[in-house]
Amino acid sequence: MGRDRVTSTTYYKRFRMEIDLAGAIAMPRLPGRFVWVPWQDSLIEQHAEVKYRSFAGEIDAAVFPALGDPFGCRRLMFEIRRKAGFLPEATWLIACAEGYVGTVQGVMDRGPIGAIQNVGVLPPYRGLGLGRALVDRALQGFRHAGLERAFLEVTAENTAAVKLYRDVGFRRCKTLYKAVAQ
Ligand SMILES: CC(C)(COP(=O)(O)OP(=O)(O)OC[C@H]1O[C@@H](n2cnc3c(N)ncnc32)[C@H](O)[C@@H]1OP(=O)(O)O)[C@@H](O)C(=O)NCCC(=O)NCCS
Numbered sequence: 001m002g003r004d005r006v007t008s009t010t011y012y013k014r015f016r017m018e019i020d021l022a023g024a025i026a027m028p029r030l031p032g033r034f035v036w037v038p039w040q041d042s043l044i045e046q047h048a049e050v051k052y053r054s055f056a057g058e059i060d061a062a063v064f065p066a067l068g069d070p071f072g073c074r075r076l077m078f079e080i081r082r083k084a085g086f087l088p089e090a091t092w093l094i095a096c097a098e099g100y101v102g103t104v105q106g107v108m109d110r111g112p113i114g115a116i117q118n119v120g121v122l123p124p125y126r127g128l129g130l131g132r133a134l135v136d137r138a139l140q141g142f143r144h145a146g147l148e149r150a151f152l153e154v155t156a157e158n159t160a161a162v163k164l165y166r167d168v169g170f171r172r173c174k175t176l177y178k179a180v181a182q
Contacts, residue, residue: 007181007182008181008182009179009180009181009182010062010179010180010182011177011178011179011180012059012062012063012155012156012157012177012178012180013155013156013157013175013176013177014063014153014154014155014156014175014176014177014178015153015154015156015162015172015174015175015176016151016152016153016172016173016174016175016176017151017152017153017154017162017165017166017170017171017172017173018113018149018150018151018170018171018173019139019149019150019151019168019169019170019171020148020149020169021114021139021142021143021147021148021149021150022148025136025139025140025143026136027140028132028133028134028136028137028140029133030094030129030130030133031128031129031130033096033097034094034095034096034101034128034130035094035095035096036092036093036094036137037092037093037094037095037100038088038089038092039088039089039091039092041081043093044077044078044081045074045077046093046100047077047091047093047103047105048070048073048074048076048077049070049073049100050093050100050101050102050103050120050122051067051073051076051077051103051118051120052067052068052069052070052072052073053120053122054102054103054120054121054122054123055067055068055073055118055120056068058158059155059157059158060155060158062180063155063178063180065180067118076118077105080105080107080117083107085107085108085109085112085115086105086107087106087107087108087114087141087142087145088141089106089140089141089144089145090104090105090106090107090114090116090137090138090139090140090141090142090144090145091104091105091106091138091141092104092134092137092138092141094121094130094133094134096125101121101122101124101125101130102119102120102121102122102125102130102131102133102134103118103119103120103134104116104117104118104119104120104134104135104137104138105117105118105138106138106141106142106150108142108145108147109151111149112147113147113149113150113151114138114139114141114142114145114147114149114150114151115150115151115152116135116138116150116151116152119131119134119135119138119161121134126160131160131161131164132164132167132168135164135165135168136168138150139168151170151173152165152170153176155178156175
């Protein structure tokens with residue numbers, strides 16, 4: 001005899017936010033003990049691990065379950081790397097003596113427009129300006145690639161991220177709903 005599985009759907013409100021990249025973007029500065037690590041193919045696993053450890057248990061891991069799973073993050077990194085518009089200059093790690101602590105990836109989307117993929121900072125290193133620096137560094141990479149606009153999508157209840165993006169200059173241009181079956 002089969003069993004019925006009762007499923008429910010949660011709708012997460014998400015914002016698409018955009019920014020005009022006209023004008024110079026200042027080189028983001030890191031607190032003294034942190035350094036920038038530019039993209040290399042050999043760092044794909046490190047990006048995946050920092051992504052996983054940043055998103056695990058956070059709201060976006062409920063919206064996108066792959067973000068809350070180490071193998072899901074690895075798969076996402078390989079998908080991002082394979083995209084035709086992958087931009088190494090908008091893809092960065094931040095490191096310190098304890099290891100890698102922050103990640104961001106950028107791609108060129110149809111438009112053309114820069115698309116920030118995932119920004120993540122490990123919990124013990126939050127509130128130090130690293131998230132802001134990662135976003136600014138990705139925007140610089142988009143400018144370097146000749147792009148004039150950039151966008152990202154963010155879950156409305158992720159208030160830290162929404163505030164960060166607003167502070168950088170992103171403005172909300174569309175509200176979307178992401179259905180997640182449970
Ligand atoms: C969002 C995230 C990247 C921010 O990283 P961070 O290094 O702590 O951010 P910063 O220290 O650079 O903070 C920059 C700004 O973000 C906002 N911010 C960061 N944390 C905040 C919090 N807990 N509450 C409110 N605002 C916050 C503030 O505007 C802050 O500027 P201020 O310090 O001048 O007030 C980090 O919390 C994270 O990795 N979260 C889990 C993954 C995630 O949700 N990523 C975003 C997906 S869209």
